[in-house]
Amino acid sequence: MSDAGSEKPEVVEEVEVAEAAAPKGKLSVEEALQQVLKNALVHDGLARGLRECAKALDKRQAHLCVLVETCTEAEYIKLIEALCAEHKINLIKVSDAKVLGTWAGLCKIDREGNPRKVVGTSCVVVKDYGSESEGLNVLLDYFKSRQ
Secondary structure, eight states, X not given: OOSTTTOOOOOOOOOOOOOOOOOSSOXXXXXXXXHHHHHHHHTTOEEESHHHHXXXXXXXXXXXEEEETTOSOHHHHHHHHHHHHHXXXXXXXXXXXXXXXXXXXXXXXXXXXXXXXXXXXXXXXXXXXXXXXXXXXXXXXXXHHHO
16 A cells, blocks of 8 residues: 555645726726825835925935825925925825825724724825836826826
8 A cells, every 4th residue: 555646736726816907997086096005005105294205205205295285284285395396296186184094094994994093194205106007107197297
C-alpha cells in the first residue's frame, strides 16, 4: 500500500477580480471627485484639514485641492485659494463639510456600511492619485475645460 495515490494535490486557482463596470455615460464631476478621493485615501495620498493642506500646498506636493464653500472663517478660504493660485494647483469647491469629511474617510463605518460619527473638514488635498481611474480622467477633463 502506498500513500502516493491517496493524497490529492491542492489546486490553487487564481481569479482576477474585475473592477465594477461604470454605468453607461460619464460620471458627474461630484461622483468623479468622490472616486478620486477614495482612491487617494487607499493609497495614503490625502492631506486632511487646514494645517496639513497648507503644508502640502506650500511644499508643492499637491495635485488637487478640495475646499468647502461654507467655511466659517474667510481667512481659511483666502489662504487656500492664494496657495492654489500661486502654485497653479487645481481647486474645486464642494458645498458641505460633512460630505467632504465622509469622502475623505473622516468617519466610522457601521455594519450596514453607513457612515457614523462624521467629522467635517474644510479642506482636503490630494498628494497622490493612486491608480488611474475613470473618475480621475473625468476630473482632469473638467479642469482642462475650465481653463
